[in-house]
Amino acid sequence: MIEVENLTKYYGPRRAINNLTFQIAQGEVVGFLGPNGAGKSTTMDILSCILPASSGTARIQGYDIFEQSLEIRKIIGYLPETPPLYPDMSVRDYLMFAAQVRGLAGKQTGTAVERVIEKCSLKDVGHRIIGRLSKGYQQRVGLAQAMVHDPDILILDEPTIGLDPIQIIEIRKLIQELASSHTIILSSHILPEITQICQRVIIINEGEIAAVDSLEGLTASLRKSERLSLTVRNRDDGIEEKLNSLSQVLSVLPGEKNQFLVECELNSNLQDEFARLALENQWGLVEITPISMTLEDVFLKLTIEEKDVKA
Amino acid sequence: MRNAWIIAKRDLGSFFNSPIFYVVTTVFLILYSFIFFNILNFFSFQSLQAGQLQSMGMNMNLNEMVIEPSLQNMSVVLLMIIPVITMRSFADEKKMKTFRLLLSSPVPLREIVFGKFLACMIVVTVMILISSYSVGSLFLLGEPEPGPIFTGYLGVLLMAGCYVSVGVFASSLTDNQIVAAVLTFGFSLFMWVIGWGAQAVGATTGQILQFLSIVDHLDRFLKGMIDTSDLVYYLSFILLSLFLCHRVLDSNRWR
Known part of the structure; x- marks a missing residue:
């Protein structure tokens, strides 16, 4: 359960998001939709406790994003727009590191890493250096990194950006599989993607919510x-x-x-x-x-x- | 501190996987070895002369005439080498956007900072350990006293710790590694020469400047003395730099 209340963020004098209020239920797959610079990434950064909000609050599973950010970081997996990959590490080493830094220890780490390698079909490239992988594989490693600690909530910022059509379909399929067991927030400015994966859409424009509705609802009300x-x-x-x-x-x-x-x-x-x-x-x-x-x-x-x- | 170790371990891996460590260590060893053998050569020349003049022989001392100046010179070489080691710490993470992985992980910021410091410190320690072949070889040739050698190395390590902490701090200020390296070098050198200003100002201010000088505190270590005030100076220098680094990274998020 994610409850966002009057979330506002200023970068210096520039207001990135203004008074966002919305709720996301357990197990829901929600799409953030908006043009570039609308405030999607900022909202996601705030929800994953990377940035503090200027005002307003959000609670995730009952934890406050400001007061209990360490608890939240344990249950969230975040894939930023640029996947946070160390180009000089091998895929397996990197995922081990991501798992450890997320608090997994001992045997858990190994099993968790093998599980995501399996899930994201990274078996063939496990030993390869990340910097030499294709963009599609890198994106998958980024996704694997976000889910290595099996978080309740996945926040994915433009997960298919820069991929070729086949890779997009693969990532999409993967996200659809994950949807059954996770709450997912996904951002995109590619509409078909949202249509195919999400149950509900939050349209953000210039830092404000333009609409929140199911897909059918949105199309119907505007038709x-x-x-x-x-x-x-x-x-x-x-x-x-x-x-x-x-x-x-x-x-x-x-x-x-x-x-x-x-x-x-x-x-x-x-x-x-x-x-x-x-x-x-x-x-x-x-x-x-x-x-x-x-x-x-x-x-x-x-x-x-x-x-x-x-x- | 488990998290700090995880982060340090990853950084060490990337040091040893990249050419930086090997290039820096090689340059350091060549420079230091050259200086060391020149000092040793001068010493053997002097002792040859002293052998001819019996009365001078009493003052020939390996510790004072070889090890002490060698370590002093090593600290100069470290001053120039350490900025290159520390410049990546945060600057690279920020540039590559990997810092977000750390920030979105359940790791307190102070452990991230300490992990970065630890990694660079281990690299520097390894370099100094390799270079200690020089002083070690003296045990085959003569009978140096181990006590001052131990405190001397402790002093050099603490001083290197100061440079590293400044380097990690400078690296948190920017996402450009060169800027970080230049800042580190500039500030470290300034802390080195700050004592020189002592004569120009009044007695009290002069004393303060003298005390702030990073190199003045090394002398007693090299002579075989562990003075609490030197120890406190170095440790608080390191802690202050790391604290500032922590504040900078924390406030960056608010902007």
């Missing part, structure tokens, strides 16, 4: 309209006008070439109407496709609307 894409062969100026004349059409955006993006009221099912118009006027219908609103749109909408209000 006031739906979009259809219409492509024709013979473009002429009358098309836009004719489309606009339909009562349920809200707006028509001419797209590239012979494409039109038509925004219309929810559940208006205008496909038939479009087809009829196209036939009557001999536009040469090529395609009608509904465009569902992605999290990407939600995100853009939230972060941009926010700016409009401020400006």
Whole structure:
């Protein structure tokens, strides 16, 4: 259980996060979403007791992040944006060190290290020097480091950044496996990632929470309209006008070439109407496709609307 | 202190895995050996002359004429070598972002600081131990007195401890290793020559400056004396530097 209350952090005069308040339940997988510089990493640094907050508090499993930070550090595994790897160490030595520094001792250390090596598929590179590994392997070593002491809570800052698509899928799978037994906070500015892994999203923009909701909730609450894409062969100026004349059409955006993006009221099912118009006027219908609103749109909408209000 | 040892052990591993340790030790040994053999050569030349003039023979003393100046010179070489050993301590951790691993681990900051100090101290001790072949060889050639040798080495180690603590502190101030090394060298050298200012100022201030000088406290150790005030000076110097280092690292988090 993580409870964050009015968390604020200043770097000198610059405010990085402002009044963040949210809760994360045991076993939940939550995504922090926001553009670069939104305050995701700062929030994660504070939760993992690396930085103190300027004001506000947070409690993790009942421990206060400021007063009982040593207790919290035992139950948290943190993978910062740049994995904290010593390039001159071998993978196994490094993980041994990470385990010991996290308080494991004696036989425990060896078993814990073997367990994460197995889990993160690092068996083939166990003896290799970290500095010579590929970025994908390094990221996995970083992840292994965060979970070597089997923490209740995993905080992962952009775990798939800089990886190639295959590596991204592997890391994602690994995180999904971990999700069953851990509380995970994950940050990203890549939306599909969040959609696939997280149950709940916290959207942060300019240091403030823009929205907290489940994925479905977010998309549903922001979907006031739906979009259809219409492509024709013979473009002429009358098309836009004719489309606009339909009562349920809200707006028509001419797209590239012979494409039109038509925004219309929810559940208006205008496909038939479009087809009829196209036939009557001999536009040469090529395609009608509904465009569902992605999290990407939600995100853009939230972060941009926010700016409009401020400006 | 278990955590400090874990951290020191890792640092030692990276010292012995990188060329730094070997290069630094080689340079140190060559410089020191050259100085030592020149001093020894001068001594043997003198004793040859003394042999011809019977009356001078009484004053020839291995401890005073070979070991004492050798150790004194060793402390100068250490002054130049130690900044290179300590510069990585925190600067590298900060640059490589590995410091976050330590900060997010359940290890109190003071143990991290002490671990870093310990690692550098062990490296320096190993270097000094290797170099002690020189003084050891004197036991084959003559009969030096072991007492002052022991206290002399103790003094050199304590003095090296001061340099190391300054180095670890300087390394906490920056993420640039060269800046850390220059700061360490500059401050250590300043503490070395601070006594020279004694003549320029009044009697009381002069005495204080003299007392602050890092090298003045070594003399009595080399002569075979363990004076409590020297011991207190060195130990409090080390503790103060490490304390400042701790404060700097702690306050860095607040900025």
